[in-house]
Amino acid sequence: MEEMLFYDRMQFAFTITFHYLFPQLTMGLSLIVIYFKWKFLRTQNEQYNQATHFWMKIFALNFAMGVVTGIPMEFQFGTNWAKFSELTGGIIGQTLAMEGMFSFFLESSFLGLFLFGEKLLGHKWHFVTGLLIFIGSWASGFLIIATHSWMQYPVGYEILANGKFVLNNFSALFTNPWLWPSYLHNQAASMVTSSFVVAGIGAFYILSKKQVSFGKLFVKTGVIFGLASSLIVAVPTGDLLAKNVVKYQPVTFAAMEGIFHTEKKGSEIVLIGQPDVKDKKLDNKIAVPNILSFLTYGNWHQEIKGLDQFKEENHPTNISGLYYAYHIMVGLGTVFIGLMAFAVFQLIRKKLFETKWILWSLLFMLPFPYIANTTGWYTAELGRQPWLVYDLLRTAEGASPTVSSGNTLFTLLGFIGLYLLLGMLFLLLVGKIINKGPQTENI
Amino acid sequence: MEFFWYVVLMGILAVYIVLDGYDFGAGIIHLFFAKTEKDKKAITSAIGPFWDANEVWLIAAGGVLFFAFPTLYASSFSGFYLPLMMILWLLIFRAVGLELRGQIHHPMWEVIWDKAFGIASLLLALFFGVALGNIVRGVNLGMVENGVSTQEAHFFFLPLWNPTFSPQADQLGIIDWFTLFLGVVSSVTLTIHGANWIIYKTNSSLNAKLKEVVFKLNFVLLGLVIISLLIWHKIEPKPFHNFVENPVLWIFPLIAFIGIFGLFKVKKFKKDGLGFLFSSMFLVGGFAATTASIFPNVLPSTNAVNPSLTIYNTAAGEYGLSVGVYWFVIALALVIAYFIIQYKVFSGKMDDIGYGEH
Numbered sequence: 024m025e026e027m028l029f030y031d032r033m034q035f036a037f038t039i040t041f042h043y044l045f046p047q048l049t050m051g052l053s054l055i056v057i058y059f060k061w062k063f064l065r066t067q068n069e070q071y072n073q074a075t076h077f078w079m080k081i082f083a084l085n086f087a088m089g090v091v092t093g094i095p096m097e098f099q100f101g102t103n104w105a106k107f108s109e110l111t112g113g114i115i116g117q118t119l120a121m122e123g124m125f126s127f128f129l130e131s132s133f134l135g136l137f138l139f140g141e142k143l144l145g146h147k148w149h150f151v152t153g154l155l156i157f158i159g160s161w162a163s164g165f166l167i168i169a170t171h172s173w174m175q176y177p178v179g180y181e182i183l184a185n186g187k188f189v190l191n192n193f194s195a196l197f198t199n200p201w202l203w204p205s206y207l208h209n210q211a212a213s214m215v216t217s218s219f220v221v222a223g224i225g226a227f228y229i230l231s232k233k234q235v236s237f238g239k240l241f242v243k244t245g246v247i248f249g250l251a252s253s254l255i256v257a258v259p260t261g262d263l264l265a266k267n268v269v270k271y272q273p274v275t276f277a278a279m280e281g282i283f284h285t286e287k288k289g290s291e292i293v294l295i296g297q298p299d300v301k302d303k304k305l306d307n308k309i310a311v312p313n314i315l316s317f318l319t320y321g322n323w324h325q326e327i328k329g330l331d332q333f334k335e336e337n338h339p340t341n342i343s344g345l346y347y348a349y350h351i352m353v354g355l356g357t358v359f360i361g362l363m364a365f366a367v368f369q370l371i372r373k374k375l376f377e378t379k380w381i382l383w384s385l386l387f388m389l390p391f392p393y394i395a396n397t398t399g400w401y402t403a404e405l406g407r408q409p410w411l412v413y414d415l416l417r418t419a420e421g422a423s424p425t426v427s428s429g430n431t432l433f434t435l436l437g438f439i440g441l442y443l444l445l446g447m448l449f450l451l452l453v454g455k456i457i458n459k460g461p462q463t464e465n466i
Numbered sequence: 467m468e469f470f471w472y473v474v475l476m477g478i479l480a481v482y483i484v485l486d487g488y489d490f491g492a493g494i495i496h497l498f499f500a501k502t503e504k505d506k507k508a509i510t511s512a513i514g515p516f517w518d519a520n521e522v523w524l525i526a527a528g529g530v531l532f533f534a535f536p537t538l539y540a541s542s543f544s545g546f547y548l549p550l551m552m553i554l555w556l557l558i559f560r561a562v563g564l565e566l567r568g569q570i571h572h573p574m575w576e577v578i579w580d581k582a583f584g585i586a587s588l589l590l591a592l593f594f595g596v597a598l599g600n601i602v603r604g605v606n607l608g609m610v611e612n613g614v615s616t617q618e619a620h621f622f623f624l625p626l627w628n629p630t631f632s633p634q635a636d637q638l639g640i641i642d643w644f645t646l647f648l649g650v651v652s653s654v655t656l657t658i659h660g661a662n663w664i665i666y667k668t669n670s671s672l673n674a675k676l677k678e679v680v681f682k683l684n685f686v687l688l689g690l691v692i693i694s695l696l697i698w699h700k701i702e703p704k705p706f707h708n709f710v711e712n713p714v715l716w717i718f719p720l721i722a723f724i725g726i727f728g729l730f731k732v733k734k735f736k737k738d739g740l741g742f743l744f745s746s747m748f749l750v751g752g753f754a755a756t757t758a759s760i761f762p763n764v765l766p767s768t769n770a771v772n773p774s775l776t777i778y779n780t781a782a783g784e785y786g787l788s789v790g791v792y793w794f795v796i797a798l799a800l801v802i803a804y805f806i807i808q809y810k811v812f813s814g815k816m817d818d819i820g821y822g823e824h
Contacts (some may be wrong), residue, residue, distance in 0.1 A: 087565050090518065091558045097528050101543025102550055105621065108543070112536020113782030117790060120529030124797035127522040132804035135515035136811060143811060189783030423544035425609065425623035434551045441555060445562065452569055 030431035031103045031422045034438065036404075038095050040397055041442045045089035047396045050164055050210065051217030052082050053157040055248060060150045072146075074240060077461030078221070081453065083138055086130075088449055092442070097123075103431065107411050107421030111188045114180055118170040118196060126163035130156055164213070165206055172201035174412050175403070176271055188412070201267055205403075208260035211252045212399060215359060216392040218249030222366075223389030224457060226382040234460045239376055242385065246370060250363035256356055262318075268406065269319055272413065274333040275406040278342045279349040280315060281305050285329040289316035293350075298343045303330070340408045340418075348401035355395040362388060467787040468777045471534035472764075474794065478530060480753055482523035483594075484659075484746045489517045490594075491660015493560065493587020494653070496580070499672060499679065506580065508670035508817045510564060512663060515812050517564065519804075521557065534787060537620055537780035538764055545605060545622040546597070549640050553593055560586035588653065595652025599645030600624070602756060603633050603701050604766030607775065619772040620780070633701055638768065644701055651690045658683050658729065659749060662741035668817045677733050680741060684729045691726065691752075705759050715758050722751030 056078045063071035097119065100108045108116075136144065137152040144152065179195030180188045190196075222245025228238030268276045277283075281293045283303040292315040296308035316325040330338060339345050362384055369375040376382075407413055411421045492513050500506045532539045543550060563583030567576055605622045608615035627639035635642075641649075661676040661683075698705050709715045725748030732741050760766060765775040773779070781787065 087561070090521075091561050094521070094525060094557060095554050097525060097532075098543065098550055098554060100532065101528075101539045102547050103544070105540035105544035108532065109537050109540035109620075112532050112539055113786045116529065116533025116536055116539070116782065117786060120526070120533040120790070121793055121797070123522065123526040123529035124794065124801065127525055128519070128797075128801045128804055131519035131522045132808045134518065135808070139515065140811060183783075187783075190786040190789070191783075193786075193789040423540075423547070423621075425617055425621050426544050426547045427623075430547055434548075437551065437555060441558065445558070448562070448566060452566070455569070 027426075027428040027431065028419055028422050030428050030435055031426075032418070034103060034431055034435040035099055037435065038092065038099065038438055038442075039400075041446075042089065042092040042096055043397070043400065044393060045085045045092065046160070046164070047213045047216045047393070048220060049082055049085045049089055050160045051213040051215070051252075052078060052085070052220070053153070053160050054214065055217055055221055055244065056082055057150060057153040057157055058244070060146075060153055064146060064150060070236065070240065073461050073463060074237065076463075077237070077456075079138065080456050081220075083134075084449065084452055084456070086134065088445065090131075092445070095438070103423055103426065104411075104421050105423035105426075107416065110186055110416065110421075111412060114188055114190045114196075115170045115173060117190060117193075118166045118173070122163050122166035126159045126166065130159035130163070133159070161210065164210060168206045168209055169196055169199070169202055171403070172199045172205055175205075175407055176201040176267075177412050177415060182415070188415075201271070204260055204263035204267060208256060208264050209399075211255040211260055212392070212396050214248060214252035215256055216396055218245045218252055218363075219359075219385070219389055219392045221245035222249055222385045226385040227457070228460065229376060230379075230382055230386065234462045237461045242366075242375065242382070243370060245385070246363055246366040246375070249359070250367045253356065253359040253363050257360060261353075261356070266319065269327075272406065273328050274330065274337055275339055275345070277328060277330045277333070278339045278345050279402060279406060280327075281346045282315075282327060282329040284331050285326060287326050289313040289322075289324040290327040290329075291315060292318070295350075298346050300342050337409070339405055341405050345402060345405040348398040348405060352395050352398040352402055355391055355398075359388075359392065359395070467784060467791075468534075468781045470791070471530065471781070471787060472762075472777045475527060475530050475534065476754065476757055478523055478527045480750045482520070482527055483749050483753055485516070485520035485523060487591075487656045487659050487749055488663035488742070489513050489520055489660070490587045490591045491656040491658070491662075492664055493584050493660070494591060494657045495660050495664060495672075495676065495679075497584025497588060499675065502671075505670055505672050508668040508672070509664055510567070511816045512667035514564070515808075515816075517561070519808065521561075533790065534782055535764070535777065535780040536782050538775055541607075541620045541622065541775060541780070542765060545624055546600065546640065547623065548626055549593060549597065553590065553597075556586045556590050556593070559583075560590065591653040591656040592649040594656075595649035596641060596645045598652070598753075598756060599648035600640060601765060602648075602760060603638075603642075603644060604768045604774065606638055606769055607765070607767040608769070608772040610769040610771045613771060615771055620775060644697065647690075647694065647697070651687070651694060654683055654687050654690060655745070655749060655752075658687065659742070659745040662732075662745045666739045666742045667815060669815050670817060673738075677741075680729060680732045684726065684732070688726055702759065708759055708761055715755075718751050718755035718758055720751070721747050722755060725749075725751060 056075055059071050059075040059078065062068070063075060100112075100115075100119075133152045133155045137149070137156055140152065141149045173196060176199060177188075178199050179190060179192035181191050182188055196202075221241050225238045225241025225243075225245055228234050229242065230238075265276070268279070280290070281296060281298050282290055283298075283305070289312070291310040291312045293305060293308060293310045296305035296310070299306055313323045316327055317323050319325070319327060330342075362381070366375060366381050366385065369378050369381060409417055409419070411418045492509050496506060496509045500509055528539075559582050563579040563581075563586065567579035567583070605624060607622050608619045609617045609622050624638055624640050627641040628635055628637045631639070631642045631646075633642040633644040658680050661680050664670065665673045665676055665680075709719075725744045725746070728744035728747070729741060735741060762776045762778065763774040764777055764780065767774040
């Protein structure tokens with residue numbers, strides 16, 4: 024039983040982690056692509072249209088990867104989490120079915136037009152198809168986060184005698200207090216990823232002295248979008264989300280921050296340190312006193328409940344993993360703000376393109392928003408453990424009762440092999456697009 | 467409400483079968499009949515802008531199944547675990563083959579992805595027939611052994627096959643002679659269907675040959691359909707009782723037979739779209755007749771201990787089903803609008819759109 028649950032969890036974790044490498048770029052990038060197209064419509068400067076075409080190619084490749092790795096996600100609710108699906112399908116199936124009907128049809132119908140229909144449609148309608156793709160992908164994110172939020176903070180339901188959850192208030196799903204902060208946080212984080220990718224590839228073109236005019240355009244666009252989105256990720260969205268966790272999942276908050284013991288006179292904020300779950304302490308700790316109480320409650324001496332206040336059976340199952348995921352996310356988020364602020368400062372002084380160390384940093388930092396997004400999601404998911412539906416349904420109770428661990432391991436290995444291949448093909452092709460660059464001969 | 471969502475689900479599935487069916491069929495034609503680069507290009511151009519949208523119908527069906535009939539979704543997806551995962555992998559391979567082929571111009575690269583695309587298409591056509599066979603035949607719900615359920619009444623698990631390949635064995639498998647037979651029927655049907663789509667959407671030099679292929683395969687198909695009707699009662703003792711009670715249901719087999727007989731005139735059609743219309747009729751009629759024959763069951767039980775899964779004992783709560791109608795109607799109107807726009811823009815022959823070129 025333990026082993027079965029482990030493989031079910033590993034398979035979902037692996038496939039969703041891989042899957043979300045792609046939508047986190049395409050959601051943000053769709054906005055940047057239509058920004059370039061809009062600039063082209065306004066200025067009629069051919070460079071903007073070529074920039075649109077270049078990022079469309081990267082977008083299309085990522086989108087295709089997102090689609091093919093996304094279908095297994097919808098299947099896995101039923102294949103590996105049958106008990107969970109049976110009990111909650113009437114509710115989470117609602118938002119997932121809406122995603123299919125509202126987003127996927129919109130995106131898939133207009134993607135072909137967007138990619139191949141520019142000549143057929145003319146520039147204005149080409150922009151409109153891009154806009155529709157943007158709306159579709161952001162709606163998709165919204166409905167997924169609505170589903171996620173219901174699992175974190177269930178609303179609008181009642182539980183029948185047979186244990187089934189049934190919906191009794193549809194609109195509650197969309198006024199869930201968990202939903203809006205999470206959604207905006209996630210979308211801003213997606214903007215961070217795409218901004219860093221645009222800026223990082225731009226920096227590559229400047230540093231390699233190849234198609235430098237495009238490099239400058241990309242860096243400029245990337246750092247402006249990057250600074251704005253990095254800030255929004257932290258304040259207000261990250262802050263609001265953390266306050267939600269304190270309010271609704273205090274035990275998760277304690278584990279995230281590594282607070283093993285309750286401090287009556289206010290909690291310190293831990294910057295670095297390794298959790299020792301067995302002895303309930305942090306090793307090699309560097310911390311600043313009372314800051315956490317202030318950030319959370321605006322009061323230096325407010326008491327924050329530590330893990331010692333909660334029953335052990337309700338502690339997150341992987342406290343160290345949760346602690347690290349959260350700290351990596353927050354740490355990287357801080358670095359992003361710093362780097363982007365420097366870059367924008369230099370941009371305003373018109374010295375950005377000569378400041379080599381910032382360009383190198385932008386290039387070097389390109390993968391890190393992916394790590395920050397991933398660890399952010401790990402924080403949310405590990406933080407919810409040991410529950411599938413918070414406080415109501417345990418993860419161990421949700422797995423498929425008839426699928427043996429051997430069969431799940433078989434498919435997990437299959438997914439690992441297949442995704443390894445997909446990942447290599449993706450890198451090969453994206454490398455090819457970047458190497459060719461945005462410039463076409465007839466400029 | 468259950469019946470409404472049942473019709474919606476079957477409707478979405480029928481659309482999916484018609485649309486992705488021609489994608490798979492085109493892949494099979496690509497595998498066996500496309501010899502020149504020009505033919506291959508014509509085929510991929512004829513499905514290129516559509517396949518992604520076509521597969522969304524499968525996702526939509528999955529979504530509606532999940533939300534309207536969660537118990538059926540949970541039971542069948544976990545019970546048919548292995549074949550579903552393999553269908554996923556094949557769908558991925560197929561999509562990758564189609565999309566990546568044009569990215570690098572090297573003969574070896576092209577051969578690999580041509581085969582991936584073609585073979586995955588063929589296997590998917592086969593698997594979907596096998597899937598339908600499994601649903602008609604039913605499964606050992608509750609995994610009853612010696613008259614006792616070893617699982618909750620609606621859960622089960624099937625291995626890929628059992629050593630006897632018999633649909634009446636105690637230990638059933640996904641693949642037995644009955645389900646495999648339906649797999650062959652669906653492969654032949656979709657080959658015809660795909661050929662009709664290519665004839666409809668291209669001016670390829672293959673078209674004359676494909677009409678010949680459709681004509682010949684149609685004899686095979688008619689033979690297979692007659693055999694399947696003869697063996698059907700072995701699996702389902704009273705296959706016609708729903709039709710006797712509700713004679714209006716005869717419309718479905720009638721549509722299927724108009725489709726199959728219409729196709730014999732394939733070589734005389736003035737309009738290239740007619741063949742596609744007839745094969746669509748056969749697909750929809752055949753699928754609807756099959757599902758109607760087991761209604762209200764959606765997954766029959768092969769043991770006497772646990773009841774079959776029906777649309778009534780697997781449905782979600784009444785409120786959720788009712789409130790879903792509102793958003794569904796809006797979404798459906800939008801979907802139909804997108805569909806019309808898409809097919810208007812890409813109307814007519816599409817040999818030269820240069821799909822997948824970079």
